[in-house]
Amino acid sequence: MRKLSILTVLSASLLIVACKSKKVIVDATKEESRITLDNRVLVNGILDNQLSFNTFSAKAKSAVAINKDNYDATLNIKIKNQEAIWISITTVFGIEAARVLITPTRFRMMNRINGTYIDEPFAFLHQFASEEITYGNLQAMMVGNMIDQALTYSNEAKKGDLGYLLSGFKNDLNFLVRTDDNFRVTNCSLSTYNQEHQVNTDYSDFALIGKHPVPKDIRLTANSSAVKLELQLKYNRIALNEAVEMPFTIPSKYKPLSGIR
Template structure:
């Protein structure tokens, strides 16, 4: 665990939001005035309204990380300032902090406390680990149990299924499927880019109350990107919204840059 923790932390943050960015340009095109009004718009708006809105989020999750068959149990303390930053502290046995990360739409900072290493890179550095189809807002959405925003678009096919709503579609090279419960919460997300050998599946279950809102207490993620296979099982044991939070992060002068 000591040798691989930094790489595992990187892979965790890099693969959670695979495959979103290419869809943005297509979604930015406004429908022409002559186009037919989509009858599913009202349902789509209801789904969007059912997503959890927040300013800040803090959660503590017991987490199992499996990277290419190598498994470790850790605890993640996650803090989010919406649209601005995601702060994560990783603790191992006996509550010892082994790593800390700060992710923004523009940058990626990680320190490995066990090895005295750090990485300070632009957000684009994660393209070394996965494709350029990455979107920061998707990662925020997944961590709080929301639907990935880009997938809630008017071009999606919509189908009722036993009280649930199934959204599916193809945005450029991205094939997706969302299952939304009767409470308008996403229970299943499935993304695939076959041409690049990438996929991401997220399952949410067991909603728990948190500050007059709900969040899935169980979030299971399975991702494949090239030769990297990642399984992440988060079990939130605590979650709060809109509390004042701090995001402490500094790189000690004695730490060396990681290769």
Template sequence: MWNKIVWVSAVVLLLSSCSSKKKLLKGADLKAENELTIKDNTREAKKNSLRDLFLTNLNYSTFSGKAKMRLDLGKDNYDVTSTIRIEKDKRIWISISATLGIEVARVLITPDSVQILNKFQSEYMVKPFDYLYRFASPDLTFGNLQDLLLANLSVNLLSDIDQVNFKQDSMSVQLDGKLNELDFLYKLNNNNRPYQFRLAQLSKKQLLEANYGEYAMASGQEFPMLLKMIISDGRQEIKTEINFNKVTFNEPVEMPFSVSSRYKVIR
């Protein structure tokens, strides 16, 4: 599932107001008034708990973030910088720069298409969004990619209340369940924000794990400035670390994306 999508989602994620004075949230800050108590796993209780949890998702119309990234492909490691911009439910735009700030790639993802400009090799790839279904479950949506980047709970994964289970201990709340062939797991901190997300298709030994850390306040919302990802298909493993140094919400964003006539088109 993840073998080739890695190059779309590693370009999506790597490749894939908070300034330099961001306030990191330490243990004492994570005791929030939003802390959830799971009483039981009855249908009504789960429904009420999910309603409360969705209220802690980031509320935004646009997002812009600058980050340093490290991609580990086993024998090869790459350090890059990137700008990630999101117009909710419409577009994800990513610019990737290597040494000396030279832009090497640009990505534009919409609910209908995936476009990648490889500036290093002067190539332009354009595919329909459902191209991803060749390598991932058809349950994967554009919204899931947004949620993965921003540490939001995905509504479609949690839509079947009968397939969702809650667990709670002194440290966290866990949600696990199944959507068709996908098994998922969320682990939430005491502010009900994810610190780990796992998505697996066990029959194919395919796994995506995201770990979120260094939560900070950005535009009055709790955002993880650190994202570590592992993508595995049983044969190869790719690791990505994204360290945001500046993020903003609900400000106008530009997403320039033009293709030179000299680029080779790959369809």
């Protein structure tokens, strides 16, 4: 139950993102591998559609399936650009089950159901993800932006029937970014050696927020030998550049969650 609780919170926070791998590029599908482009042309096209903000706040309905277990919850999400991600997870009964605070240097989570908490350096997350995963990656995935590594470590860009593809790797992280014909990111795939671990994130139902497209529907699937995860986020309210508060005080009676390393 302890392990399942950790995985549930991490998946709700979009933190289960790619296990360690060798340098293997994700293969594009045949019909999408038509015309090779200059990497910078595609990167610039995607950058023109990236969401720019000081603060991002949203409310989302979420559905999480971990192996054979299913959960429904409401997430209240607040982001201060390049500073912090704050998430409050509420059950269908309106009870706050957990609260998460992520910064570029630290991961903090408190479980209000059993009175436990985690307060660790950001590197704690590398137990569940590649060491190449950064705070910027997590923030990008939550708003549908391109991951950091694709800006400088992409080595192949193509135009196909379904849009554009940008792929590459950095150390143990292999990535494939797909866009539609309007350069909106529609998919981000992270892959491990021999496809033993796969994480796939799809973005759809775009809305114009601040003149930039933002996906209101985010679906993440992750498969490994130990865990099969499916997560859907459906944003029903999005606001930019509003004043946000991120209250996070761990009660003195809470106990550190043991057995997490």
